[in-house]
Amino acid sequence: MRTLTVAKQGKADFRTVQDAVDHAPSDGSIIRIAPGKYREKIHVGTPNIELIGTGKLPQDVVLSWNDSAKSAGGTGKSGSVSVDADGFAAENLTIENTWELEHERLEEGSQAVALLMSSDKAVLDRVRLLGAQDTLYANSRTCHDNLPKDGSAPAPGRTACLASRQYFHDCYIEGHVDYIFGDAKAVFDHCELHSRHHDTVMLTAQSKHFPEEDSGYYFLHCRITGQDVGDKVV
Template sequence: MPAEARLVLRWPALLLGLLALLWSAAPAVARDLHVSRSAAGAYRSVQAAIDALPDRGGVIRIAPGIWREKLTIARDGVTLIGTGRDPQATVLVYGDSAKSAGGTFNSATVTASGDDLRIANLTIRNDWWLQPGNPPSQAVALSVTGDRAVITRVRLLGHQDTLFANKGKGGRMARQFFSDCYIEGHVDFIFGNAKAWFRNCHIHGLAHSDVWYTAQSRASADEDSGYVFDRCRLTADPDARNVSLGRPWRDHARVVFLNTRMDAPVMPEGWREWYPGTSNRLPTTDYAEYRSSGRGAAPAARAAPSRQLTREEAAQWSLRTFFQGDVRWISEGLEQVR
C-alpha cells in the first residue's frame, strides 16, 4: 500500500489521539468549590464561586460566617450548602428593597432562575427593614423561579415579601420543594405563582398591623400551580395583628394546608380579600384545609368559598399526585445535600 494511502487510513486515529492529548492538557473546571475567608484555595466570596462553576453547575460549600452579598444564580444545577453545624451558622444577607433596587423583583438577596437548584443548611436574609432610616418596602430574601428546586433546612428571613416562589421566564411552570425550613415575615411573605410544596416547615408571622402568610398568584383556572403546606406549623409574634392564612394576589390563587398546626391567632375567617371592600377575588380562589389544629384552626368559621377537605379529597393533594408522579428529582435533591 502506498505511503499516502496508509497516512489517509491512519488520519482518524491520529486526530483522535491529538484531541485526547488536548483534552488531557486542558485545565479541568471544578464542580465542587469552597467559600471561606481563610482556607487555602477557597473562594473569598459566594458569587465568585458561583461564577466559577461550569455551565452544568456544581456544588459550593460555604463556611460559617456572615456573607453580605447580593447573589445571582442563573445557570442550572447549582447547589449551595452551609458547612456549619446548623443553618444559623452560615448567613447570606443583603439589604435591598423595591425602593432602592427599582422594583420588588430586583430586591432579592438571592435571585435563582436556574433549574435543579439545591440549597441546604444555611440562612438567607434581607435586612432592609432592620436598617435605621429605611422606609417600609418590599424586600425579598430569596427569589426562586427555576424548575425542580429543592430547598431544605434553610432559614428565610425578611419582613414584606420574604420568599418569591414563582414561575420562570415566559410563564414556564416551576416546581419547587421546601422541607424543614423556617420562613418569617409579615405582609404577603410567601408569594408568587410556582407549583410549590412545603413539608414540615415553620412559618412565622412577625409583629405588624396586618400579617398575611401567603399571596399566591395563580391567574387563571387552568394554570397548574399552587402552594401546598403539609405538616407545617404556623406561629406569630405576640404583637402580630389581623393574622390570616393569605390573600389572593391574583383571581385564582390556590393554597392548601394539610395537617398544619396553627399556633397563631389566625382570624376565624382565615382568608382575606386583596383589597377589602374594593376587589372581589375570593369567589374564584381555591383555598382549602385538611385537619388544621391549634388555636388558629376554625373550620366552621372560614370564609367562603374556602373549604374543608374530606380524607378522600385530601388524598388528591398528596405529594406524588401534586407533582403528577414525577418526584424523583425531590429524592435525588435531598440525597445530594444530605
Template sequence: MLITVSKSPGEGYSSLQEALDSIPPQQKQAVTIRIKPGIYEEKITIVREAPPILLLGEDPHSTVITWNDNAHTLGADGEPLGTFRSGTLNVFAEGFTAENLTIRNASGPGTGQAVAAFVDAGQAVFRRVRLLGDQDTLYTGQGRQYYGDCYIEGDVDYIFGAATALFEGCHLHNKRSRGYITAASTPEGAAFGYVFLNCRITGADNVSDVYLGRPWRPYAHVAFIRTVMDGSVTGEGWHNWGHPDREQTSRYEEYGSSGPGARPEERVAWSRQLTAEEAAEYRVLTVLDGWHPEGY
C-alpha cells in the first residue's frame, strides 16, 4: 500500500498524521508513506496496532517533521506533558522504518526535556535521518533499533533509554559544554545496550568537556567501536551521575577511538578498552540478536 503526503494541492494528503489515520484497521501488509519535500509542522503518532510502516522522504534536509512540545508544555488535561509525551514523532508499532527525513523538536535550548523521536517499537530502522533537538533528542524505549548514516544532535542525555540500539556510520553533534551524549537504562542481563560502529562525534564552536555517557540505570551498557572523536569529548569519557555504586555495574567500552577526544589514558578507571577479539563480536547481526535491519 502506497500513500503520498505533499504540500502541493492534489498530490495526496497534506498532513502526515491524516495519511496515517487513513490506513484501514484491517491492513496487515506493509504501508509506504511517501513524503514530498516540505516542512510538516505536526506531532505524529504511529499506534501499536499499525502494520509495518515506512516513512520515506526524498531528502533529509528538505523533508522536515517538526513540533515544539517539551516536558513543561501543558497537555489537553491541563497537566505538564512530561518527557515521555513531548515527542514530535512517537512510534509504538511493532515494525517501523524512516528514511531520508528530518525529525525535529524545536522547543529550543534551556526548555528542558524535549524529545524529537520517541521510539518504543519492537523493531525500528532509521536510515539517513536527521534527529534535531537539545535535551533528550532520541528516546529508545524498547526492542531492537538500528540507525544507519544518521545525524543526531543535542546537549544533555540526547540518546537515552533501554533498547538495544546499533548506530552505524552516524554523526553525533554536541551542542553544549558539560553535556552528555548517552543516558542508557539497559536492563540487567541484556547483552547489549548502545553500540556505535564507525561513527564520528563533533562539537559546536567552543564546546568542551562532553561525556560519552552516564548511567540512567545501574546496568547501562554503551560501546564506541572505531569512533572518531573531536576535542569536545572530555578525557574522562564517562560520568557516574553521582552514583558511585553504578561504577561496578555499568559497562562502558571503547575500541579503536581516534581523534583529539580519544584519550584512553585519561578515561575513568571503571571503563574498558576492548581487545581486538572482543571488538570483533560487535557486529550488526550479533548486537541485534540475529535480526538484519532491512526496510519494511
C-alpha cells in the first residue's frame, strides 16, 4: 500500500491531511502525519485509509475543527473528521471538536461531533477523541436502507442486517451528553471514557433502529473517569 506524508512544514508530500486523503489511490493509503495541530475539516471517502500520527504520544498530532449541529446544518454534518468508506484505521493521534470550548452552549444545536465514522472493519488504536455533546458518532450505513422511507416505525420481523464493525483499542473518549452514540457494532477494548462536567452526563446512546439490527456496544476492561466520578472499571 502506498505511503503518503503530511507535515505543516519541512519535507513532506502534503501540508494538509485532506490533500493527502484526496490524492490517495483508490485502493487506499497509509498517511503518516507529523506532529502539529491541523485545523481542518476532514472527509474520508476512499476505502482503506490509515492515518498514523508520528509523534511520541497521541497528543502530538491533533486534527481539529469546531462545527456544531447548528453551524453545520445537522449533527451528521458537524464532524471534525467524517469517514464513510470501509477499512478506515487511525493510530496515535487526537481528533477534537472545539465548538463548545469556543461558543456559549445552546439549548438546541450544541451537538458537535469529533469523529463521525460509518466505516465497516474500522480500527482505532491509541486515539484520543475530544468533544462535549456527541463526541463519537459510531455510525453504520448498512442497516439504514431497511428503515421505512416515510419515517414510520420499522415493521416487526424484518430481515436482520449486520451493522458496521468497529474496534477501538486503548482509546480515550471525552464528552458529556451522549458522547458515544450511533448504531455501529463496536468493541471498546481497554479504553478510557472521561466525562466532562455537565448537569446531565450520559456516556452512551446506542442507536439501534429495530430489534433485528445486529448492532451494539461492548466495553472490555474500560475505565470511566470524570470530574465528578471516581475511577471505575467496567
